Amino acid sequence: MTSIAVPEHPWLLPGELVVPAEPDRARLRRTTRDWVVDSLAFLLSLLWVLYVTVDALSPNPQAATSLPYDWMVGADALIGLACCALLWLRRRWPLGLAVATLPLNLFSMAASIPLLIFYFTLVVHRRTAVAVAVTGVGLLTNLVFSWTRPDPNMPYWGTVTWGVVITLAVLAWGMFVRARRQLIVSLRDRAERAEAEQQLRVAQARHLERTRIAREMHDVLAHRISLLSLHAGALEFRPDAPSDEVARAAGVIRDSAHAALQDLREVIGVLRAEGDSGSDAPEPPQPTLADLPALIAESRAAGVRVNVSDSVIDAGKVPAALGRAAYRIVQEGLTNARKHAAGASVTVDVAGGPGTGLTVVISNRWPVGGLTGGELPGAGTGLVGITERVTLAGGRVAYGRDDSGDFRLAAWLPWPA
Secondary structure, three states: OOOOOOOOOHHHOOHHHHOOOOOOOOOOOOOHHHHHHHHHHHHHHHHHHHHHHHHHHOOOOOOOOOOOOHHHHHHHHHHHHHHHHHHHHOOOOHHHHHHHOHHHHHOOOOOHHHHHHHHHHHHHHOOHHHHHHHHHHHHHHHHHHHHHOOOOOOOHHHHHHHHHHHHHHHHHHHHHHHHHHHHHHHHHHHHHHHHHHHHHHHHHHHHHHHHHHHHHHHHHHHHHHHHHHHHHHHHHHOOOOOHHHHHHHHHHHHHHHHHHHHHHHHHHHHOOOOOOOOOOOOOOOOOOHHHHHHHHHHHHHOOOOEEEEEEEOOHHHOOHHHHHHHHHHHHHHHHHHHHHOOOOOEEEEEEEEOOOEEEEEEEEOOOOOOOOOOOOOOOOOHHHHHHHHHHHOOOEEEEEEOOOOOEEEEEEEOOOO
């Protein structure tokens, strides 16, 4: 389940960028920024209506040629006021208001600023083809408006040219705003998809790691149960065996039962997925702690400088599952060093003993310039699998940059006395 990123200051963004776009949503909730912009647009339009009306009633009008009758000036002012009121509905019906008020471009001077805002809103909220079509009609009405309400200080074609320039400037500005908002929405969608895909990859990595661990434990658990069955059957068919043989068989049964219970606990911890038939075939023998020298030698043969510190007490008595987990941890640490810190020396420290647990630490210098992908691709799920393995074994794991700036992968695994 993905979470939608919430901006730090949503009141500074338009409503379309705060609320995810929905095709059937009739109205988006205004943010504080929308209320401020709408209020400023309303006040600007209102001041323009007042200025044009006063200018038209003056003896020498400056904005446009005066109308022949005073009632026409009043009617134009009422039209401008009505358009000012309609500004509060422009976000809900940008296309409807722009098309319905297009005829006013033929004669109304008071409504020119509100009409220009309607046009800008249409360009921002509707696709380019619709905006271009309305722009074409608007340019035609501009020819008529420049003839019906000529500027007293400018020739006809000068007024037409200024109308074309203003219209195209508003069109370019609106298209830029629309493109920027579309880019932000697309980037947010990509981030949400990337987060969902990453969570899916992590879940798949955990599932695959648990299934693999369960298959690794198959041979071990079957071996323990077969030993129990063998020695119990011997005691059943030889009740008259010497007491020392009976005691020895009972000791083997006890040890095998204890080991089987430990292995069974791990199997139950990882077998949470649905069983798949035909996939329980035993795997080849898995590596243990005794195979670490061979792993180190392979890395050294590949050109990696590896410094090893081995202070394990009773290394020959390390349980198979514990040694296998330690082997996988060292293997993942060396792989990450080869991928992301090529040429850096790696330090492998393995210590511990029965009762104190087994500690595995792999560290390497942080590469100059930060992590690089190198030539080896990676899915980024290796450390996820190691974390899952160590957690299921009852241990602890931590990785990242330490105080000295080096990358450090440290794990502690329980080792019963």
